[in-house]
Amino acid sequence: MFPSPPEDTGCASRKPVTARRQGTRQRLFEAAVALISEQGVESTSVDRIAERAGVAKGTVYYNFSGKEELYATLIEWGVDRLAGDLRAASAGPPREALFSVLRAELEFIGTHEALARLLMAEAWRTGQAWYTTARHIRDDAIGAIAELLDSMAAEGQIPSDLDTGVASSALFGMTVTVALDWRALQPERPIEEIHATLVRMAEGFLTAP
Amino acid sequence: MFPSPPEDTGCASRKPVTARRQGTRQRLFEAAVALISEQGVESTSVDRIAERAGVAKGTVYYNFSGKEELYATLIEWGVDRLAGDLRAASAGPPREALFSVLRAELEFIGTHEALARLLMAEAWRTGQAWYTTARHIRDDAIGAIAELLDSMAAEGQIPSDLDTGVASSALFGMTVTVALDWRALQPERPIEEIHATLVRMAEGFLTAP
Amino acid sequence: MFPSPPEDTGCASRKPVTARRQGTRQRLFEAAVALISEQGVESTSVDRIAERAGVAKGTVYYNFSGKEELYATLIEWGVDRLAGDLRAASAGPPREALFSVLRAELEFIGTHEALARLLMAEAWRTGQAWYTTARHIRDDAIGAIAELLDSMAAEGQIPSDLDTGVASSALFGMTVTVALDWRALQPERPIEEIHATLVRMAEGFLTAP
Amino acid sequence: MFPSPPEDTGCASRKPVTARRQGTRQRLFEAAVALISEQGVESTSVDRIAERAGVAKGTVYYNFSGKEELYATLIEWGVDRLAGDLRAASAGPPREALFSVLRAELEFIGTHEALARLLMAEAWRTGQAWYTTARHIRDDAIGAIAELLDSMAAEGQIPSDLDTGVASSALFGMTVTVALDWRALQPERPIEEIHATLVRMAEGFLTAP
DNA sequence: GATGAATGAGGCTTCATTCAT
DNA sequence: TATGAATGAAGCCTCATTCAT
Numbered sequence: 001m002f003p004s005p006p007e008d009t010g011c012a013s014r015k016p017v018t019a020r021r022q023g024t025r026q027r028l029f030e031a032a033v034a035l036i037s038e039q040g041v042e043s044t045s046v047d048r049i050a051e052r053a054g055v056a057k058g059t060v061y062y063n064f065s066g067k068e069e070l071y072a073t074l075i076e077w078g079v080d081r082l083a084g085d086l087r088a089a090s091a092g093p094p095r096e097a098l099f100s101v102l103r104a105e106l107e108f109i110g111t112h113e114a115l116a117r118l119l120m121a122e123a124w125r126t127g128q129a130w131y132t133t134a135r136h137i138r139d140d141a142i143g144a145i146a147e148l149l150d151s152m153a154a155e156g157q158i159p160s161d162l163d164t165g166v167a168s169s170a171l172f173g174m175t176v177t178v179a180l181d182w183r184a185l186q187p188e189r190p191i192e193e194i195h196a197t198l199v200r201m202a203e204g205f206l207t208a209p
Numbered sequence: 210m211f212p213s214p215p216e217d218t219g220c221a222s223r224k225p226v227t228a229r230r231q232g233t234r235q236r237l238f239e240a241a242v243a244l245i246s247e248q249g250v251e252s253t254s255v256d257r258i259a260e261r262a263g264v265a266k267g268t269v270y271y272n273f274s275g276k277e278e279l280y281a282t283l284i285e286w287g288v289d290r291l292a293g294d295l296r297a298a299s300a301g302p303p304r305e306a307l308f309s310v311l312r313a314e315l316e317f318i319g320t321h322e323a324l325a326r327l328l329m330a331e332a333w334r335t336g337q338a339w340y341t342t343a344r345h346i347r348d349d350a351i352g353a354i355a356e357l358l359d360s361m362a363a364e365g366q367i368p369s370d371l372d373t374g375v376a377s378s379a380l381f382g383m384t385v386t387v388a389l390d391w392r393a394l395q396p397e398r399p400i401e402e403i404h405a406t407l408v409r410m411a412e413g414f415l416t417a418p
Numbered sequence: 419m420f421p422s423p424p425e426d427t428g429c430a431s432r433k434p435v436t437a438r439r440q441g442t443r444q445r446l447f448e449a450a451v452a453l454i455s456e457q458g459v460e461s462t463s464v465d466r467i468a469e470r471a472g473v474a475k476g477t478v479y480y481n482f483s484g485k486e487e488l489y490a491t492l493i494e495w496g497v498d499r500l501a502g503d504l505r506a507a508s509a510g511p512p513r514e515a516l517f518s519v520l521r522a523e524l525e526f527i528g529t530h531e532a533l534a535r536l537l538m539a540e541a542w543r544t545g546q547a548w549y550t551t552a553r554h555i556r557d558d559a560i561g562a563i564a565e566l567l568d569s570m571a572a573e574g575q576i577p578s579d580l581d582t583g584v585a586s587s588a589l590f591g592m593t594v595t596v597a598l599d600w601r602a603l604q605p606e607r608p609i610e611e612i613h614a615t616l617v618r619m620a621e622g623f624l625t626a627p
Numbered sequence: 628m629f630p631s632p633p634e635d636t637g638c639a640s641r642k643p644v645t646a647r648r649q650g651t652r653q654r655l656f657e658a659a660v661a662l663i664s665e666q667g668v669e670s671t672s673v674d675r676i677a678e679r680a681g682v683a684k685g686t687v688y689y690n691f692s693g694k695e696e697l698y699a700t701l702i703e704w705g706v707d708r709l710a711g712d713l714r715a716a717s718a719g720p721p722r723e724a725l726f727s728v729l730r731a732e733l734e735f736i737g738t739h740e741a742l743a744r745l746l747m748a749e750a751w752r753t754g755q756a757w758y759t760t761a762r763h764i765r766d767d768a769i770g771a772i773a774e775l776l777d778s779m780a781a782e783g784q785i786p787s788d789l790d791t792g793v794a795s796s797a798l799f800g801m802t803v804t805v806a807l808d809w810r811a812l813q814p815e816r817p818i819e820e821i822h823a824t825l826v827r828m829a830e831g832f833l834t835a836p
Numbered sequence: 837g838a839t840g841a842a843t844g845a846g847g848c849t850t851c852a853t854t855c856a857t
Numbered sequence: 858t859a860t861g862a863a864t865g866a867a868g869c870c871t872c873a874t875t876c877a878t
Contacts, residue, residue, distance in 0.1 A: 021862060042251035045847060056864045061849065063862090121330035124389045138390070159409075166406040169390045170383040177382020178375055180333050181347065197375040204414040230837070254872060265839040267876085272837095276873065439841060458752070460669040463868060474843045479870065481841090539748035542807050543667075556808070584824040587808045588801040595800020596793055598751050599765070615793040618786075622832040648858070672851060683860040685855085690858095694852065 025063045027053040029077075032070050037114030040121070041071050075122060075133050078115045082108050083140035090144055094152045095206070099199050101145060102175050106191055106198070109179035120176055142172045158206055171202065234272045236262040241279045242286070246323035249330075250280050284331060284342050287324050291317050292349035299353055303361040304415065308408050310354060311384050315400055315407070318388035329385060351381045367415055380411065443481045445471040450488050451495075455532030458539070459489050493540060493551050496533045500526050501558035508562050512570045513624070517617050519563060520593050524609055524616070527597035538594055560590045576624055589620065652690045654680040659697045660704070664741035667748075668698055702749060702760050705742050709735055710767035717771055721779045722833070726826050728772060729802050733818055733825070736806035747803060769799045785833055798829065 031052035035044045046067055050057045064070045082105075089104035090097045109116040123137045146168035152158045175198060182194050240261035244253045255276055259266045273279045291314075298313035299306045318325040332346045355377035361367045384407060391403050449470035453462045464485055468475045482488045500523075507522035508515045527534040541555045564586035570576045593616060600612050658679035662671045673694055677684045691697045709732075716731035717724045736743040750764045773795035779785045802825060809821050 018862080024862075040251075042249075046849085047847075058849090058851085058864050058866095059862080061851095062864090067848070117333045120333050124326045124329055124393075138394070162409065163402075163406045166387055166390075166403060167410060170387050170407065170410055173386020174379040174383035177385070178379050181375075181378045185347070193372075194375060197372045198379065200371065201376060201379055201414045205410045206413070227837080233837080255874085256872075266874095267839050267841095268837080270874070271839090436841075442841080460667075464870085465868080475870090476843050476845095476872085477841080480843090485869070535751045538751055542744045542747055542811075556812070580827065581820075581824045584805055584808075584821060585828060588805050588825065588828055591804020592797040592801035594804070596797050599793075599796045603765070611790075612793060615790045616797065618789065619794060619797055619832045623828050624831070645858085651858085673853085674851075684853095685860050685862095686858080688853070689860090 021063065024053075024055060024059060028055065028060060028063055028070070029073065032074055033077075033115065036071065036074060037112075037118050040118070041067075075119070076136070078112070078119050079133070079136050079140055081112075082116075082119065082137075083144060086141055086144040090148050094148055094155065094157060098145075098148055098152070098171075098202060098206075099195075101148065102171070102198050102202065103191075103195050105172070105175045106179050106182075106195055109176065110183065110191060113180075113183050116176070117180065120180070138169075142168050145171055152206075167205075171205075174198070174201070230272065233262075233264060233268060237264065237269060237272055237279070238282065238286075242283055242324070245280065245283055246321070246327055249327065250276075284328070285345070287321070287328050288342070288345050288349055290321075291325075291328065291346075292353060295350055295353040299357050303357055303364065303366060307354075307357055307361070307380075307411060307415075308404075310357065311380070311407050311411065312400075312404050314381070314384045315388050315391075315404055318385065319392065319400060322389075322392050325385070326389065329389070347378075351377050354380055361415075376414075380414075383407070383410070439481065442471075442473060442477060446473065446478060446481055446488070447491065447495075450492055451533065454489065454492060455530075455536050458536070459485075493537070494554070496530070496537050497551070497554050497558055499530075500534075500537065500555075501562060504559055504562040508566050512566055512573065512575060516563075516566055516570070516589075516620060516624075517613075519566065520589070520616050520620065521609075521613050523590070523593045524597050524600075524613055527594065528601065528609060531598075531601050534594070535598065538598070556587075560586050563589055570624075585623075589623075592616070592619070648690065651680075651682060651686060655682065655687060655690055655697070656700065656704075660701055660742070663698065663701055664739070664745055667745065668694075702746070703763070705739070705746050706760070706763050706767055708739075709743075709746065709764075710771060713768055713771040717775050721775055721782065721784060725772075725775055725779075725798075725829060725833075726822075728775065729798070729825050729829065730818075730822050732799070732802045733806050733809075733822055736803065737810065737818060740807075740810050743803070744807065747807070765796075769795050772798055779833075794832075798832075801825070801828070 028049065031049050032044075035049055035052060046060050047057055049070070050060050053059075060067075060070070064073070085104045085108050086101050089100040092100070119133075119137065122133050146164050149158065149162075149164040149168055153160050153162065153164060178194060178198060182189060237258065240258045241253075244258055244261060255269050256266055258279070259269050262268075269276075269279070273282070294313045294317050295310050298309045301309070328342075328346065331342050355373050358367065358371075358373040358377055358380075362369050362371065362373060387403060387407060391398060446467065449467050450462075453467055453470060464478050465475055467488070468478050471477075478485075478488070482491070503522045503526050504519050507518040510518070537551075537555065540551050543551075564582050567576065567580075567582040567586050571578050571580065571582060596612060596616060600607060655676065658676045659671075662676055662679060673687050674684055676697070677687050680686075687694075687697070691700070712731045712735050713728050716727040719727070746760075746764065749760050752760075773791050776785065776789075776791040776795055780787050780789065780791060805821060805825060809816060
């Protein structure tokens with residue numbers, strides 16, 4: 001469920017990275033994912049992360065350069081995973097692939113709800129420091145949808161003059177919003193129902209003038 | 210542009226509400242809107258709010274029960290204003306009304322970009338304390354779209370078995386995402402272009418099977 | 419004994435500076451002088467300064483921008499006071515004035531021993547951040563001696579080709595070292611004895627070839 | 628250039644002193660000299676010392692009892708070296724020997740500027756823990772000058788009633804101050820110029836009444 | 837009504853030291 | 858002999874809040 005975070009900071013620090021250390025990094029990362037996803041970055045103290053991971057506070061700083069790196073690692077991991085899921089679902093004939101991608105997005109959010117909320121809040125945060133995250137999401141996650149639309153446009157399944165950049169963003173956001181609403185208000189509804197409605201809307205769109 | 214915040218805290222504090230006090234409250238509220246919208250709640254200190262409002266720090270606490278109340282008031286005001294804009298745009302024949310609502314949403318985000326980001330981040334935040342805000346947005350803002358879809362379903366313009374709850378959420382989220390992407394990545398594009406693409410997608414959806 | 423530190427940070431912060439606040443600043447400054455003089459900057463925690471001043475830790479930061487400003491204020495005050503003492507003693511006929519200045523330096527160090535140690539340690543610290551202090555001491559304290567030597571050279575009391583910059587530095591350092599040795603090793607000796615030896619050495623120098 | 632530090636801690640720790648260990652101790656000591664001289668004790672972390680020595684952090688504690696011992700060893704080594712240089716220069720006829728000692732002091736400071744600053748700061752530090760260092764410098768370094776003056780007094784080259792303790796301290800401090808001023812403010816001046824001025828002053832003093 | 841000095845809890849980070857390997 | 862992961866005390870600083878004026 002929680003694959004290891006990037007195995008080393010990759011910086012000049014020549015730390016051999018033993019098995020023990022990887023274990024600690026892993027526990028810290030999981031604790032951070034859990035807490036930050038639930039409460040946001042600013043409300044999550046390093047103290048609590050350490051406590052949840054069952055290590056001393058100093059250990060956080062031995063394994064990560066600081067709160068920021070922990071957070072950046074978390075976001076990166078989340079985006080990569082989301083993008084990976086979407087791309088994995090985008091194989092096959094474009095039309096079905098699109099529906100499959102929407103389903104993968106729904107599933108990701110259903111499974112990693114807190115992380116999804118965090119990514120969304122982050123993606124739209126303003127300020128230079130966060131531009132990277134936003135860009136990353138757009139390029140990787142929305143990019144997977146855009147590629148699909150482009151190939152459909154090439155095959156004449158959607159109008160060639162449609163702005164696929166805007167359209168992919170719209171499909172992505174539509175699904176995120178619906179998914180989060182679903183989890184927050186009607187978590188008991190089966191995913192199929194939600195997906196069916198999304199597909200209907202997307203189908204209409206595919207046959208648009 | 211900045212309507213007064215609720216005129217009194219309504220709490221047991223029996224403070225006579227004079228004209229002077231209303232003026233101070235107003236200035237504090239405006240300062241809070243400006244700063245919190247730009248930098249988020251946690252990054253905005255009471256000190257800075259007071260400074261921007263041109264009053265002493267203690268005055269914040271004389272006029273509001275604390276930072277939290279100031280923030281809650283701000284969110285409330287933002288949601289009300291967004292919902293108001295959407296409802297104002299939803300008059301007239303349903304089909305055109307829908308396009309007009311999407312445009313109003315685009316305009317709101319274009320004009321109050323920072324506030325919009327804040328509302329979105331807030332809307333998707335988890336935890337009991339924030340449920341209210343999310344619910345409020347859903348009931349008021351998305352509700353405006355849902356009513357429109359319901360009336361269209363009644364007139365047969367869209368299939369009667371469509372889940373208008375999910376659909377309105379989808380239309381709302383689609384527009385928010387596109388709008389924020391627009392502001393962040395291509396702010397120089399005219400709103401008409403963005404709106405046109407959204408309308409095309411919505412049209413397709415309206416004629417869906 | 420401890421005149422007020424510079425009355426206001428002088429920065430853009432428009433704080434009215436009330437009597438109460440001045441009192442607190444004063445107490446903090448005195449506590450800082452006492453502790454930092456005794457133990458050095460790095461070994462003196464803000465916590466202890468606050469404790470000694472009888473205020474809460476936060477009060478330190480309300481009255482000074484941080485540890486650094488407190489420290490800079492202290493150094494500045496010390497240098498000003500030392501330079502002031504030396505200049506005050508440098509009036510009158512140059513020859514006697516010189517002996518009087520050496521005496522003033524002895525007295526300053528005898529009275530503010532800890533502060534003197536701090537200034538000396540500081541004056542010779544390396545690194546850009548401390549250059550200012552060093553320069554300040556040199557310009558103000560050693561400068562007072564250099565001026566004296568210059569006027570003596572003008573009157574033919576010392577050779578006109580003597581490097582008064584180096585010579586004043588030598589006289590200053592000679593006195594500091596002797597004074598600190600005196601305080602550390604033979605504090606019971608009367609100041610007159612120490613002064614007499616210094617004067618003898620200086621006299622020899624005055625009649626140098 | 629860097630003689631080995633005392634070969635063993637001498638404490639109860641019965642660690643066999645192998646050649647390998649001596650090599651490690653040596654590297655650690657050199658790293659400590661370099662770093663602490665440049666940045667001071669408090670700003671030099673054990674981490675950086677280990678890094679510079681090319682060993683793991685734990686190795687520092689295997690070879691020294693802690694940071695404090697490393698530091699004490701360093702100071703001791705510095706004082707010994709300074710005193711050695713001064714004594715080596717004090718051979719020959721007293722008058723020339725004195726000038727030669729002053730030159731040796733200038734050269735030591737010119738060559739080991741950072742270490743010299745550290746020693747001076749240390750020498751004047753207050754507090755029981757540091758008394759040893761101060762005493763050491765006084766006995767060894769200033770002692771070398773005092774012996775010279777005593778022999779001159781015995782030969783009638785200086786008044787027999789002069790306080791040679793104070794005078795040697797004065798000569799030492801005069802030279803240190805001038806030397807550090809030289810390095811800090813006019814490092815481009817040749818050592819001869821500085822030395823010449825010092826010699827002139829000392830000569831005057833030698834012929835004092 | 838308004839002020840601003842004072843507070844103290846709590847956050848982030850550094851670092852000397854220990855210890856199992 | 859040497860290592861490096863882990864520790865926790867201690868440091869600096871921010872900031873929402875209180876209260877006497």
